[in-house]
Amino acid sequence: MKKAFRPDVDAPEWKGGHAPYDIIKEGSIAIAVVLILTIALAILFGSPDDPSVTIKTWSNATPVDFAQTALSELNGTSGTAQYGAPYNNASEGQKLGPLALAKWAGARNPVNTVQDFVIDPLKALPDQPALTQGLQEWNTASSSTRSGWVTNYTNAATKMKYANGQVVVPTTNSGPVSLFITDLTQMARTGALDQALVTQHGFYTTDFTKPLLFLSDGSYLANKAAKDHLLGEQWGMMNETGSYPGQAWLWLYSGWYQVAPFNTSANADVQVWGLMMLLSVILLFLPLIPGLRSIPRKVKVYRIIWREHYRDL
Amino acid sequence: MSTTEIDRQWTTRLRRRAAGKLPPEKLLPDTQPAYVSSWIYVFGVTTMAALMVVILTGCVLAIEGPQWWHLSSIGHFVNSLHLWSVEIFFFAMVVHLWGKFFMASWRGGRTLTWMTGVVTFLASIATAFTGYASQSNFDSQWITTQAKDGINATGAGAFFNVLNLGQMLMWHIVLLPLVAVLLTGAHVLLVRVKGVVPPFADDKELVQ
Numbered sequence: 351m352k353k354a355f356r357p358d359v360d361a362p363e364w365k366g367g368h369a370p371y372d373i374i375k376e377g378s379i380a381i382a383v384v385l386i387l388t389i390a391l392a393i394l395f396g397s398p399d400d401p402s403v404t405i406k407t408w409s410n411a412t413p414v415d416f417a418q419t420a421l422s423e424l425n426g427t428s429g430t431a432q433y434g435a436p437y438n439n440a441s442e443g444q445k446l447g448p449l450a451l452a453k454w455a456g457a458r459n460p461v462n463t464v465q466d467f468v469i470d471p472l473k474a475l476p477d478q479p480a481l482t483q484g485l486q487e488w489n490t491a492s493s494s495t496r497s498g499w500v501t502n503y504t505n506a507a508t509k510m511k512y513a514n515g516q517v518v519v520p521t522t523n524s525g526p527v528s529l530f531i532t533d534l535t536q537m538a539r540t541g542a543l544d545q546a547l548v549t550q551h552g553f554y555t556t557d558f559t560k561p562l563l564f565l566s567d568g569s570y571l572a573n574k575a576a577k578d579h580l581l582g583e584q585w586g587m588m589n590e591t592g593s594y595p596g597q598a599w600l601w602l603y604s605g606w607y608q609v610a611p612f613n614t615s616a617n618a619d620v621q622v623w624g625l626m627m628l629l630s631v632i633l634l635f636l637p638l639i640p641g642l643r644s645i646p647r648k649v650k651v652y653r654i655i656w657r658e659h660y661r662d663l
Numbered sequence: 664m665s666t667t668e669i670d671r672q673w674t675t676r677l678r679r680r681a682a683g684k685l686p687p688e689k690l691l692p693d694t695q696p697a698y699v700s701s702w703i704y705v706f707g708v709t710t711m712a713a714l715m716v717v718i719l720t721g722c723v724l725a726i727e728g729p730q731w732w733h734l735s736s737i738g739h740f741v742n743s744l745h746l747w748s749v750e751i752f753f754f755a756m757v758v759h760l761w762g763k764f765f766m767a768s769w770r771g772g773r774t775l776t777w778m779t780g781v782v783t784f785l786a787s788i789a790t791a792f793t794g795y796a797s798q799s800n801f802d803s804q805w806i807t808t809q810a811k812d813g814i815n816a817t818g819a820g821a822f823f824n825v826l827n828l829g830q831m832l833m834w835h836i837v838l839l840p841l842v843a844v845l846l847t848g849a850h851v852l853l854v855r856v857k858g859v860v861p862p863f864a865d866d867k868e869l870v871q
Contacts, residue, residue: 361860371692381716397739399739401801558826558827617816620813637769655701
């Protein structure tokens with residue numbers, strides 16, 4: 351028995367006429383037109399290239415913000431310190447319903463903010479007897495003693511200021527913590543911390559995970575991004591600096607973050623990703639989904655596309 | 664060697680199968696059905712042309728290395744060419760996708776053609792993203808530190824670290840372009856094998 355014709359699945363056999371078609375000429379013209387258009391746009395608009403932010407520029411521009419961020423790495427309150435996977439196990443991370451996907455993948459890129467962002471870089475500073483003694487004091491102290499020093503310093507750091515070329519916090523009984531923050535800030539202001547954070551794996555490196563995490567824990571990078579209309583509520587990373595189109599094709603992904611329930615959800619990232627994955631799968635399998643595959647036939651935009659064909663019938 | 668033995672060879676079988684599915688007149692046609700006469704058909708070939716310019720300009724950037732475009736005015740201009748060819752590529756591809764949707768171009772055994780097109784679109788988005796992540800300037804710093812949260816939340820961040828410049832650059836200039844180009848090739852070959860989808864037969868006069 352012959353199967354019934356399904357208009358959204360089957361195509362009629364074309365028994366009409368054919369017209370001459372020079373595929374090579376068409377391709378050549380297309381390449382020429384795109385090349386000319388590309389060159390014209392590049393000449394007219396160029397491309398953005400704002401220099402990268404360094405820890406040196408950050409700590410010189412806003413030394414207190416840097417020092418407070420360094421303290422947050424030490425007392426475990428920074429975004430990275432509390433992040434969870436893939437950097438550490440400090441939190442469970444976002445969940446998609448009952449699924450803790452990030453936690454299951456584990457801390458494959460381990461970052462210990464105390465050691466990696468404060469103690470190890472300070473160890474790299476040569477000829478600093480007081481600092482060397484402070485690091486020894488830190489290493490030999492019990493964890494409760496360390497915790498007490500850090501807490502005392504953190505409590506006093508609400509009055510932190512930068513004066514006469516150094517961080518000033520009126521505190522007592524903070525052990526070597528005051529020295530750590532002062533020296534780390536000085537190290538950052540010379541540019542040495544930028545180097546120390548990227549060279550933890552040796553001379554050659556292409557991995558900027560640690561300096562980028564440290565930078566993003568402070569407010570300098572975000573403040574600059576806000577001025578350049580790059581924050582999440584400003585449609586975030588689909589934009590780029592200047593008046594360039596950026597990744598306009600991410601409009602739907604960025605758009606979800608602007609609306610409820612995602613704009614207030616603590617699990618927004620994984621929810622938006624989950625939704626986009628679902629939509630992508632639907633788009634992929636659209637020819638097989640009854641109802642959705644009928645939309646083109648019902649909205650009849652094809653009548654405009656093939657208007658000459660239907661007119662000639 | 665007997666003829667039968669030659670007939671059984673994998674090479675012979677593959678050649679015959681390929682030639683049967685895609686004879687020269689289908690691969691490089693000199694005519695097309697009369698209904699293929701709309702501006703919408705321009706966007707498929709425009710996408711292909713833009714992809715070629717993207718790859719060409721990307722190759723020039725690759726020859727000189729990732730820092731060149733920050734330090735040289737010629738390098739910056741080549742980067743601008745790369746950026747704008749990418750913008751044209753995506754514009755043409757999105758219009759092409761919408762056009763093919765409204766034509767229900769999966770009809771007549773063309774489901775795989777549609778699917779390779781969709782996967783190419785998704786692979787292209789990933790390729791472009793890794794390009795933005797590899798710029799080594801403020802944009803890449805901000806984009807990666809923002810994007811990491813979404814990717815980490817899915818668990819993929821444990822394996823695909825957007826803050827690792829070396830990893831992003833390798834994905835951008837080796838792995839993802841390879842995927843995008845192979846998929847584009849498969850997509851175009853499927854279009855050649857199956858031909859361009861005919862109009863809906865909602866008029867009895869259509870099938871003559």
